[in-house]
Amino acid sequence: MSDPLEKIDVLVATLKELRLHMGRLDLRVGDRHLNSQLYFSLANACLRNRAVLLYGGMGANKTTLVNLLGSAFTGLDFDDVENLMISGHPEQTEEKMIGFIDPRQWSSSGGETIEVLWTPWSRSNWKVINEINRFPSGKQNIFLELLQKRKVNYAGKTLNVGDTCYFVTMNPDFSSTYPLDEALLDRISVSVPAIQPDLLGGLALAERDEEIRELAKRLPRFGADEFEALPRLVAEVDLDSQVELAVVSLIRDFTLCERAPGYDKSQLSGTKPSRGLCAGCHYFNNPEVCCWQVDEGLSDRVRQDLRAYTKSMALLTGLADADSKIEVLRAIAPYVIWHRVSPNRTVLERPPYYGARRLEYIRDLVEKSINRTLNERGDMNMIFSRAIDGEISVKEATRELAGYDDPIACLDYIPALEQMG
Amino acid sequence: MSLKGFMKDAYKGKAREKRRLKTRDGDFVLGFEDFVQKVGDRPTWSEVEELAPSDEKLLFGLIKTGPRAKKHDQIVWGFLSSLVAERIPEPLMLPAMDFAGLELRKGSIVLDESRGAHHVGEKMSGGRIVVKGEAGDYLGQEMAGGGIVAGSCDDYAFRKMRGGWGVVLGQAGNYLGLGNRGGRIVAKERVGSRTGWLMKDGRICVGGDAGSYLGLMMKGGRILVKGRAGTRAGWRMRGGAIYARGYGPEVGAGKVGGKIYRRRGP
Structure with missing residues (x-):
C-alpha cells in the first residue's frame, strides 16, 4: 500500500495539471494559501460520517469536483460516481433515493419478511446530495435522519450505512429552492463557499480541450485499503x-x-x-x-x-x-x-x-x-484551574475572577466555583 | 492531568499578565441609537464624554445621524454637539436641534435655519453659539459664560443666567432674564412681558419697547429700555434700577426699593 497522503498530493497536482479544478486560493492556513473548496472536500474524504456543504452559484465546479474526488477515492469510473449521486427536485421520492420493496417477493411463495432493494446511493460509502435546497422541506428530513442516526429506514427495514463520506451541494436562494432546516444545517459539519474561478483560472480552464470524463480517467486511484486508512491517519493526529x-x-x-x-x-x-x-x-x-x-x-x-x-x-x-x-x-x-x-x-x-x-x-x-x-485569558484560566485543583480557596478564586470582565469568567467559572463552595 | 497542568500546557508558561475587557470605553459605536442605549437614564456630561468615541470622525458621524424624538436622546445629542465643537478648531455647523451646545465649554457652534430650537446653549460656560434664525424657548438657560447670538427667541430666554452674554437681534419673548444673577443681555427689538422678573444681578438692554411687568419683583441689576415700558413696570421691585423712555400705568406700584428712571433724549 502506498502512502495515501502522498497520493492526495498527486491528486491535487493532477487536478490542477488537467485543469479540472482551478479555484481561488481563498483559504489561508498558517503561511499556506489553499483552495477552500478542494481542501475541505479532501479533509472530508479523510474523515467519516461528516458532511461538507459546498455552497455557491451554478457552474462553480461543486458537483463535478466532488464526483472527481469520488472517482479517485472509491476507484469507480466518473460516470458510475455520477450515477450514485442524488439530485434535488420536488418530484424526488424516497423510493428513488433510498430503496423500494422488491416486487418479485409478491409472486414467489415463501417468506413473509419484506425484502427491500436499497438503491446504490444508500449502499454507497460516498454519498453526494446534489442541490439539497431543491428538495422540499419534508424530503430534507430524510437526510436529517441519515446524518443523525447513520442509518436509513424503509418499510420497517433498516440499512446501517456504515462509515460514509457525505457531500452536499447547494445553490443560493432561487425561486425553485426551499430553505434548509436549522437542525439539518447543524448536522452539516462544514459549509464552504464555492467561488467562480478568477481570470487566471478562467484562462487555464480555456486550455482544457478534453471532456471531463476522459480526463477523470487520468486521476490517481485509491485502493480500498488506502481509502480506509485515511481516518486512522487522522485519528493519530493529537490536538494539544x-x-x-x-x-x-x-x-x-x-x-x-x-x-x-x-x-x-x-x-x-x-x-x-x-x-x-x-x-x-x-x-x-x-x-x-x-x-x-x-x-x-x-x-x-x-x-x-x-x-x-x-x-x-x-x-x-x-x-x-x-x-x-x-x-x-x-x-x-x-x-x-x-x-x-x-x-x-x-x-x-x-x-x-x-x-x-x-x-x-x-x-x-x-x-x-x-x-x-x-x-488575555491566561491569568483568569490559571486562577480557575488552581481553584479546581484545590491550590487556592474557592472564595479567593471567586473574588479574583470577579475582577475579570469576561463572559467566561462571570458566567462559567464563578457559577462553577459557587457550586463547589 | 490536573486542570492546572492542562492550562499550563496550553499556555506553555506564557500566561500573560491580566488584561481585562475594556467595556463601555466608547471606542466602538454603531450609530447614535447604539450610543444612547449605553448612556444612563439621566445623561451627564461626564458620562457622555467617557463613552464618546475618541475618533473625531466617528463622533461627528453620531451627531449627523439618529432620530431624536425622546428628550433623553436630545440631551445626549446636545452633549455630543458640545463635545465635537470643543474638539475641532473651526466652528461646528449644525442643523438647529433642541439642546444644541448643551453645557458647552469652548469652541463655536453655528446653528443653521433654526425655526424654534429649544434649550440652545443651556448651561454653557464658554464658547460661542450663533443661531441663524429663530431660537425657541429657554435659549441660554442657566448659562454661566460664553456668548450666544440669535435672530430672535421665544419665552424664558437666558433664564437663571449667571454669566456670559446674549444678543437677540430681533424680538424676544416673555420672561427674558428671569431670575438672572449675572451676565449681560441685549435684545435689539421689542421684548415681551415680565422681562427681568426676579432678577438679582446682571444687565438687560432692550432696543425697542418692553411689555408689562418689566423688572417685576427684581432685587438687583439694571434694565435699560430704549423704548417704552408697558404697565406696572417695577411692580413690587426691591432693588436694582430700571431705565425707560416712558412707562405705562401703575409704574412702581408696591415698590419697596430700587430706582426707576425716565430716560430723556434719543
Missing part, C-alpha cells in the same frame, strides 16, 4: 492543550448569554439578541465580546467538528506541529460555524461586511475569541 482550550472557549464565547436560561443561548426561543434581548446588557456593543453578535449558541457537534477538521486539515497540509495546529483551527473554524449562526444584522450590514460577507464576519469573531483565549 492549546487547541483544545481554544476550541472549548470558542464554543462558550458563542453560547454564553447573561440573560438566557442557564446562560445558554441555545435555550432561547422567540427572544434573541437580534430582537432586543441585549439592550442595556453590560456586554452589548462591546466589540471584543461575541455573545451579542450572533443569535444562536453552538452545539457540542461544533466542538466535535472543529476537532475533526483541525486534525484532518493538519494532516493534509503537513502542519501537524504544536504551533501550527492553532493556525489550522483559526483557518477552519469560520467554515464550521458560519452556516449555523445568524450574525447581528446591524454590524453585518455595515462596512466591511456590507450585509453579504457573513463568513468574514464570523472569521473576525473567531479570531477575536482565539486571540483572547491565548492572550
Whole structure:
C-alpha cells in the first residue's frame, strides 16, 4: 500500500495539471494559501460520517469536483460516481433515493419478511446530495435522519450505512429552492463557499480541450485499503492543550448569554439578541465580546467538528506541529460555524461586511475569541484551574475572577466555583 | 492531568499578565441609537464624554445621524454637539436641534435655519453659539459664560443666567432674564412681558419697547429700555434700577426699593 497522503498530493497536482479544478486560493492556513473548496472536500474524504456543504452559484465546479474526488477515492469510473449521486427536485421520492420493496417477493411463495432493494446511493460509502435546497422541506428530513442516526429506514427495514463520506451541494436562494432546516444545517459539519474561478483560472480552464470524463480517467486511484486508512491517519493526529482550550472557549464565547436560561443561548426561543434581548446588557456593543453578535449558541457537534477538521486539515497540509495546529483551527473554524449562526444584522450590514460577507464576519469573531483565549485569558484560566485543583480557596478564586470582565469568567467559572463552595 | 497542568500546557508558561475587557470605553459605536442605549437614564456630561468615541470622525458621524424624538436622546445629542465643537478648531455647523451646545465649554457652534430650537446653549460656560434664525424657548438657560447670538427667541430666554452674554437681534419673548444673577443681555427689538422678573444681578438692554411687568419683583441689576415700558413696570421691585423712555400705568406700584428712571433724549 502506498502512502495515501502522498497520493492526495498527486491528486491535487493532477487536478490542477488537467485543469479540472482551478479555484481561488481563498483559504489561508498558517503561511499556506489553499483552495477552500478542494481542501475541505479532501479533509472530508479523510474523515467519516461528516458532511461538507459546498455552497455557491451554478457552474462553480461543486458537483463535478466532488464526483472527481469520488472517482479517485472509491476507484469507480466518473460516470458510475455520477450515477450514485442524488439530485434535488420536488418530484424526488424516497423510493428513488433510498430503496423500494422488491416486487418479485409478491409472486414467489415463501417468506413473509419484506425484502427491500436499497438503491446504490444508500449502499454507497460516498454519498453526494446534489442541490439539497431543491428538495422540499419534508424530503430534507430524510437526510436529517441519515446524518443523525447513520442509518436509513424503509418499510420497517433498516440499512446501517456504515462509515460514509457525505457531500452536499447547494445553490443560493432561487425561486425553485426551499430553505434548509436549522437542525439539518447543524448536522452539516462544514459549509464552504464555492467561488467562480478568477481570470487566471478562467484562462487555464480555456486550455482544457478534453471532456471531463476522459480526463477523470487520468486521476490517481485509491485502493480500498488506502481509502480506509485515511481516518486512522487522522485519528493519530493529537490536538494539544492549546487547541483544545481554544476550541472549548470558542464554543462558550458563542453560547454564553447573561440573560438566557442557564446562560445558554441555545435555550432561547422567540427572544434573541437580534430582537432586543441585549439592550442595556453590560456586554452589548462591546466589540471584543461575541455573545451579542450572533443569535444562536453552538452545539457540542461544533466542538466535535472543529476537532475533526483541525486534525484532518493538519494532516493534509503537513502542519501537524504544536504551533501550527492553532493556525489550522483559526483557518477552519469560520467554515464550521458560519452556516449555523445568524450574525447581528446591524454590524453585518455595515462596512466591511456590507450585509453579504457573513463568513468574514464570523472569521473576525473567531479570531477575536482565539486571540483572547491565548492572550488575555491566561491569568483568569490559571486562577480557575488552581481553584479546581484545590491550590487556592474557592472564595479567593471567586473574588479574583470577579475582577475579570469576561463572559467566561462571570458566567462559567464563578457559577462553577459557587457550586463547589 | 490536573486542570492546572492542562492550562499550563496550553499556555506553555506564557500566561500573560491580566488584561481585562475594556467595556463601555466608547471606542466602538454603531450609530447614535447604539450610543444612547449605553448612556444612563439621566445623561451627564461626564458620562457622555467617557463613552464618546475618541475618533473625531466617528463622533461627528453620531451627531449627523439618529432620530431624536425622546428628550433623553436630545440631551445626549446636545452633549455630543458640545463635545465635537470643543474638539475641532473651526466652528461646528449644525442643523438647529433642541439642546444644541448643551453645557458647552469652548469652541463655536453655528446653528443653521433654526425655526424654534429649544434649550440652545443651556448651561454653557464658554464658547460661542450663533443661531441663524429663530431660537425657541429657554435659549441660554442657566448659562454661566460664553456668548450666544440669535435672530430672535421665544419665552424664558437666558433664564437663571449667571454669566456670559446674549444678543437677540430681533424680538424676544416673555420672561427674558428671569431670575438672572449675572451676565449681560441685549435684545435689539421689542421684548415681551415680565422681562427681568426676579432678577438679582446682571444687565438687560432692550432696543425697542418692553411689555408689562418689566423688572417685576427684581432685587438687583439694571434694565435699560430704549423704548417704552408697558404697565406696572417695577411692580413690587426691591432693588436694582430700571431705565425707560416712558412707562405705562401703575409704574412702581408696591415698590419697596430700587430706582426707576425716565430716560430723556434719543
